[in-house]
Amino acid sequence: MGVGESGAALSGKRVLLVVGGGIAAVKIPDLIRRLRERGASVSPVLTRAGAEFVTPLSLSALAEEKVYTELFDLTDEAEMGHIQLSRQADIVLVAPATANLMARMVAGMADELATTVLMATDKPVMIAPAMNVRMWEHPATQRNLKQLRADGVLVAGPNEGSMACGEFGPGRMAEPLEIVDALGRHFGSGPLAGKRAIVTSGPTHEPIDPVRYIANRSSGKQGHAIARALGDLGADVVLVSGPTALPDPPGVETVHVETAVEMRDACEAALPADIAVCAAAVADWRAEAAGQKLKKQEGQPLPQLALAENPDILAGLAGRTTGRPELVIGFAAETQNVVEYATAKRKKKGCDWIVANDVSPATGTFGGDRNAVTLISAGEPETWPPMAKTEVAERLADRIAWYFGHDGPGAPE
Template sequence: MGDETVSAALAGKRVLLVVGGGIAAVKVPDLIRRLRERGASVCPVMTRAAAEFVTPLALSALSEEKVFTELFDLTDEAEMGHIQLSRQADIVVVAPATANLMARMVSGMADELATTVLMATDKPVMIAPAMNVRMWLHPATQRNLAQLQADGVSVVGPNEGSMACGEFGPGRMAEPMEIVAALERHFGQGPLKGLHALVTSGPTHEPIDPVRYIANRSSGKQGHAIAAALRSLGARVTLVSGPTALADPVGVDVVRVETALQMRDACESALPADIAICAAAVADWRVDAAGQKLKKQAGQALPDLKLAENPDILAGLSGHAQQRPRLVIGFAAETQNVVEYATAKRAKKSCDWIVANDVSPATGTFGGDRNAVTLISAAEPESWPPMAKTEVAERLAERVAWYFGHGGE
């Protein structure tokens, strides 16, 4: 665990982690790792059902703490161990919070160690629900959710997406970094606290007529992940997003746009900002769009599409006369000569850093979940190994935090 990942919000905090019995429990080892590398200690308490999905040994190895599972452990209960557990933490996190566990919390049941700890605690409680979409949308679950929130329990997630059962919809447990971000917000700190970050993401759609448009293959996954990572480090984040199928990052102010002109205007409206990261794949050209649908007719010539160059949002922010962000970072999506072209782009756009990536079809970068990038700055190019886009985002956000922590050097 490197010092560069320690979070000012989480350093020294003790998290009592109640692990519920759902398939989302497989995310808990990563959650423990993320919390510990940011300086928090984690004490796991498992329900009986949780052990069907992840072993106590795995959680003990990652947390470097004893994992508690049984209420009637004679050694611990001789000293009222469940009371001690509930009082020694700074916060209690329930992940995953299954429909059953939420119902037992509402009912005030204390039928095993996990529910007894939740009844006995005098500390804040945060839950990360996870269940089948129908279970999540069931009126009973929604009533329980409302009651828990009325009781002061905070909630992170759930997200929408594909589930282990094969269905799609809300009910996926929040990702580990989303839970980390929620905890950092709870404790109100982070290395980027007090800074405003502007992030662009996704493609733009340039209309040809009311039903057709020019676009590209960008999914927005990298830009959205960067927005979430910056937020997790305490920044106030404005995300200007082109059309994507992604959920809004937790705690981020999202401005949705369609075209490059709209994205440019939204970025201007978001200023002043301390950080600008232009991850969007903005269309280079727009069309003089027809007011009505262009009709294809036999014997008629092809329509004459007049193209105009779109504004250069990255260059505009870099060269802003009154409100240039202190750190401007662009992305270079290339299919050849990646470092060479990205280095030239950095000079041409007058930005501070360029994140260069190869988006050739064989890489699967556009639309995929992984990326391999090279960071171009005033120093030597720095190539990062292939990793998940969320990891690229976290590493970039940590580099931004280091930059501001060292006087912007």
């Protein structure tokens, strides 16, 4: 999202900025400047820990607003109580959101002005996490992140990269422009603003007994990247994800499922939608699951699995007589005759587009970070060069935006 797009979305918006205590706080002056360039006003609330990294004077000079620091400042309480402060903004932004601050938010603590404001606000809250990679990956932080998302808190970042502590990995605060873009998306900017998308991702696990299941090798990386790319263009995205090791994409509503039946039900519950992208590798069959673990018995016949066909989620969405998404896109994971099989699949399923990819073991597509796909629509198949899965996602999202912007099935070269 460029200056024009995010500027249109943020112009006139009031941002209450809670500055947490981390080295990433040194980026906050630039964040304030970027927000004001786009017409937003910024009221900083500086935590005691945040004041170790940036000064109230510098924030006040850049924001041209008073910086609030103390809960029991009688002058401030007389002029503007913490309740009013928490509700006069259009959004509350916490940056950097440290592990400690996230934990205090989850616990509902109100032990200083910043946490009291967060407890008292009736406005949307967005956090930009920033911490050491080990702290980010710690189970407690991940539990807190999950709870904050469940509470409706929006999340921008974090990124992966080098940190001030010398380590490398996820936990680096999103860059100021990325946070600005996330705010812009929240306020409805982007070519897919007003559109609702359902994206399926990952594998499904079909239980055989309480400890075993039928699955496939899908990592979910491509589906998750598509969900994020559509959200980046302003779409309201519901990601229906089978079991993966991936974090939920920021700014996306994620519904976690295990089986194909659960995935179908979650997709139907997410309707109506304008866009459906079925990127999940859904198991074709499910077993009649045993109630107890199947035991290997010496000299006894092998257990026989009674298989039943799973629901066809792609065909079900494409074939709806009422409430069909305008654009239904499927994926075809093949190991041979990729374009031929995918073309036939598009006709059989009744979807609008198929993204075909070769998942032969030599390609490294399953579980890897790169993909080589062919986009199949009513026209000639279009083969894209090998690229990162994130780039595939962005290119596909751009094509979807073009489709809705031009009211037709074509796509730009």
